[in-house]
Amino acid sequence: MGATLRSVAGSEVAALPGSRRGRFVVTPGKRVALRALEPEDADVVYTWFQEDYFRDMFGYRYPVGRGGWRDWIERHGKPSYHDATFMLYSTEDGAALGLGALRNPGSEDRSAEVSLALGDISNRGLGLGREAALLMAEFGFHVMGLRRIYAWVLAQNLPAAAACQAAGAVQEGIARKARLINGTPVDAVLYGVLAEEFAERMRVLHRQSDTSQV
Ligand SMILES: CC(C)(COP(=O)(O)OP(=O)(O)OC[C@H]1O[C@@H](n2cnc3c(N)ncnc32)[C@H](O)[C@@H]1OP(=O)(O)O)[C@@H](O)C(=O)NCCC(=O)NCCS
Numbered sequence: 001m002g003a004t005l006r007s008v009a010g011s012e013v014a015a016l017p018g019s020r021r022g023r024f025v026v027t028p029g030k031r032v033a034l035r036a037l038e039p040e041d042a043d044v045v046y047t048w049f050q051e052d053y054f055r056d057m058f059g060y061r062y063p064v065g066r067g068g069w070r071d072w073i074e075r076h077g078k079p080s081y082h083d084a085t086f087m088l089y090s091t092e093d094g095a096a097l098g099l100g101a102l103r104n105p106g107s108e109d110r111s112a113e114v115s116l117a118l119g120d121i122s123n124r125g126l127g128l129g130r131e132a133a134l135l136m137a138e139f140g141f142h143v144m145g146l147r148r149i150y151a152w153v154l155a156q157n158l159p160a161a162a163a164c165q166a167a168g169a170v171q172e173g174i175a176r177k178a179r180l181i182n183g184t185p186v187d188a189v190l191y192g193v194l195a196e197e198f199a200e201r202m203r204v205l206h207r208q209s210d211t212s213q214v
Contacts, residue, residue, distance in 0.1 A: 032097060032131045034086040034139065037077040041087055042069040044096045048119030056181050057117065057157055081105065081144055088118070088132050097123055100132055102140045102149065111148035112140055116163065124159065133163040138202075141195045148194050154179060155187040168201030169193035 046066045049055055064072070076085035085101040098118035105112035114136050118124050140146040151169065153160045161171075169191040177185035193201075 030131055030135070031091055032088050032128055032135055033091050034100060034135060035089055036079055037073045037085060037087050039070060039073055039077070041096060042066055042073055044119065045069045045073070045099070048098070048117075051121065053121075054117065054119070057154060057160070058115070059179060059181075076101070081107075084112075084139070084144060088116075088128075088135075097128060098132070100136045102136060102144065102146070105144070105146060109148070110144075110146050111150065112144070112146050114140065114149050114151050116151075116160070129159060129163040130166040133167040134202075134205075137167040137193065137198050141198050146195065148192060149198075150190060150192040152188045152190055154181070155189055161189065161191065164191035164193075167193055168197045170197075 043066060046064070046069045049060060049064060049069075055061075076083060079085060082105065083101070083103055085099070085103070088097040088100050089095060090097055096119070098116070098120075100117075101115045102112040103115070114133075116129065116132055116136060118129055118132070137149055140149045149167075149169070150172070151160070151164050152175075153164060155174075170193070172190045172192045175188045175190065178188040179186045
């Protein structure tokens with residue numbers, strides 16, 4: 001049995017046995033967990049970034065080769081307070097699902113930008129992104145001690161906006177025509193969630209799951 005952590009929601013969150021191997025799972029039975037990037041992940045990350053839509057959502061304009069991804073993993077493969085980059089993986093079969101990162105928190109502000117992506121199109125729209133958003137927020141508030149988490153989402157990226165809202169984030173502003181996607185100006189929408197708002201969101205989710213189990 002793993003140790004338990006006190007969550008921001010006030011309920012106990014199990015650190016599953018896997019967490020002793022550097023893996024972090026918010027609650028048992030969930031489908032998504034976090035682990036550090038491994039050098040051998042370079043191939044799957046390379047494959048994910050072959051999809052135009054995936055690249056566009058991140059604003060990656062230039063092709064990156066396998067060697068480039070190996071270097072990227074070398075730079076981001078040691079999660080820390082200033083660069084908490086993870087591989088999202090399936091708790092069912094261990095398969096790599098996507099990337100999640102909490103980056104650049106100012107030490108004083110304790111506010112970090114989150115990014116989240118499921119690499120394979122077949123894994124999208126199944127509720128995994130929603131789970132991953134909760135997981136990243138739980139990690140950020142609970143393990144890193146952040147006060148605020150925010151994300152810039154392209155206006156047309158409705159699943160990303162919904163995943164942010166699922167974790168309690170609200171729309172804070174719009175940077176009009178801030179991004180050029182293949183020559184088309186697109187609004188970027190800022191979503192943000194504060195620790196206390198996430199705690200409230202978790203209380204609501206726990207209440208809902210208690211009610212559904214009655
Ligand atoms: C954004 C992303 C992580 C969302 O994960 P997902 O697993 O596809 O989304 P989920 O199935 O968990 O759904 C999350 C919410 O989006 C909604 N949603 C899903 N697909 C949608 C679609 N095509 N249009 C509108 N809403 C959609 C769901 O109804 C759900 O809302 P709810 O919580 O109110 O029920 C995923 O789609 C992805 O990786 N996309 C490509 C990369 C990307 O855009 N990253 C974000 C960059 S900011």
